[in-house]
Amino acid sequence: MIRKTAGGPPAAARRTPPSIRDVAAAAGVSYQTVSRVLNGSPSVRADTRTAVLAAIEEMGFRPNRSARALGLGRARAVTVVTADTMLYGYASTLQGIEEAARAAGFAVGVRVIESDSADDVRQAADYVADPSAGAVVVIAFDPAGAKVLAALDDDVPAVAAIEASGRRDTGRVVICLDERVAAAQATEHLLALGHRTVHHVAIPSEDGGSGRQAGWRDALERAGAPVPAVVPAGWDMAAAYAAGRRLAADPLVTAVLCGNDDLALGVRRALYEQGRDVPGEVSVVGFDDIPGSAYWTPALTTVRMDFAGLGRACFEAAVAQLAGDAQPEVSLIAPCLVVRESTAPPRTEP
Amino acid sequence: MIRKTAGGPPAAARRTPPSIRDVAAAAGVSYQTVSRVLNGSPSVRADTRTAVLAAIEEMGFRPNRSARALGLGRARAVTVVTADTMLYGYASTLQGIEEAARAAGFAVGVRVIESDSADDVRQAADYVADPSAGAVVVIAFDPAGAKVLAALDDDVPAVAAIEASGRRDTGRVVICLDERVAAAQATEHLLALGHRTVHHVAIPSEDGGSGRQAGWRDALERAGAPVPAVVPAGWDMAAAYAAGRRLAADPLVTAVLCGNDDLALGVRRALYEQGRDVPGEVSVVGFDDIPGSAYWTPALTTVRMDFAGLGRACFEAAVAQLAGDAQPEVSLIAPCLVVRESTAPPRTEP
DNA sequence: CGAGCGCGTGTGACCGGTCACGATAGCGTG
DNA sequence: CACGCTATCGTGACCGGTCACACGCGCTCG
Incomplete structure (x- = not known):
């Protein structure tokens, strides 16, 4: 040295x-x-x-930040634990956290969880147990994140960003976007247009019951519409594309709610290749409102989510926990449906 | 405590x-x-x-990582300095760095540069001057990154990721993706298809001369084709859309090379709204090969870039510098043109 | 047979901040 | 005028690692 x-x-x-x-x-x-x-x-x-x-x-x-962290016992930093950094929802949340942290003079670290295997989960939990990690925000949209949250040492100051409220109690502070009502809204939009039911191509969810998928089911049940089997597609556009091909072959499918905009793209492509017009023959709605979706052809009807706001709120909450303060009030922008060109009434039967 | x-x-x-x-x-x-x-x-x-x-x-x-950093003089960490975390090229590079860092047991930090103002640049440079930042990788695809690179204290171990070789000497280790030849390749593809010339809707570039834009110009000049004025569009799809509308109005425009896939999306949408068929009437090529581009309609012809490899190489180089070792050999996957559906020969004159 | 060397290990100081406590000075009060 | 109190500031120890150096030991060699 x-x-x-x-x-x-x-x-x-x-x-x-x-x-x-x-x-x-x-x-x-x-x-x-x-x-x-x-x-x-x-x-x-x-x-x-x-x-x-x-x-x-x-x-x-x-x-010197290291010296300060050593003396203080914990760093003035926030580290984000996430299973992914590229997916829109994750990346936007991370961006929100980063902005808030930078404004507050906090350093920001990132630790990605390789998989949801016990080993990888433990490594991630160990990583943030180190005082230099500072406050911790775990993005628990998926099983890997949820497992890390559970594996965290009790005395690491952490909060979690989750998809929807109503999750089983973890004893941890969690902040959520209300995706469940948002998904219901989107489904109701399709139903109101006259569709008999709505199919769902799903992203992986933390527990398969409380998020987007649950909202979709809620709306269908409330309307007394049949509830088709969920089509799981991972995070993968190729899988969504394959799912789209199957859906395209079924003439009864006239409306599809996708777990996110990427999946909607895969589904829409499959529909296109099969010659099924969107929105003429089938309506498609996405989730997230990624930047490109307004420019697609047709422009995508989707649900806008305030991931950046979620990130900022998580940061505030994590810092409050670090300081031992009371949890601050959180106010997030509610998800909202943005209707564009990819949804329309079903073609009237000849 | x-x-x-x-x-x-x-x-x-x-x-x-x-x-x-x-x-x-x-x-x-x-x-x-x-x-x-x-x-x-x-x-x-x-x-x-x-x-x-x-x-x-x-x-x-x-x-304890802080204690170790304090004793060692520098942390076993890498911090990524970037102007953006969401744009595909930046996010992929970050991802590559993160993977390599995690594999090597290094912590990873992120510091985003708010703007390229002198103040913001200095703050970013100060941030990484702290020993707890460890090794530094600055993503210098844009003016903000380039300025931070120049403002860095001489004794912070840093390397830069840049868009293309041939940049003015900075006295710093830089690693580049050869975008210039890639852009030339894409332009030649269009020319070979029979287009008289190729228009270019550009992203902001570090110096406006050595990257994508330069490759495009190279190819045009080599072929003796006219060199139209560059259409700058920032990073903004809305700007690309506006540019696309202008281009669509000009019947002489039959081929457009876009600075990235997002811009291509904006341009394609404008063309669509004006009733100009892609690729029937005008060919469009993008840059980056973002995950969705294969699923667009039409699927986008674009240039695939190895950003993740760039990130990994930057990490290795930065760590070598931290350790005072000789710079490692870098081997990146060369950019390659992937031809899909958005390019075709120009419509033959009636 | 003693000097010299290399191996394996322990001691003290240090990195650059923080905390806990003590010291000093200035002031008001009975 | 002695006492106590507060405002301001300084000293020592500490956080948990690292470095430089010294030390004891067994071996080889002159």
């Missing part, structure tokens, strides 16, 4: 960045006073404070 | 996680020996090592 050079070259540039003690010496106070200024302690006289601040400014001093 | 409880409740669970000295005491050695085992020092007798390892295992000891 770099050590302070005692004699060094004559006009050598400083090697080691200034420490709190260097600043103290320059300002003519003790290191503790500098520390107090850094932490905004009220018991520092105004002129002392300005002197210290001037020294800090002049020397270009910046507190 | 949590302090060790001296007397504490009778059967109280341990509060503080075990430290290196606790392990040493349990194994009957000194803390330094434990440290040596942790770092794989060869000068530890085999049976001593196994004893220490057993104690570590039994106590569930995990080294």
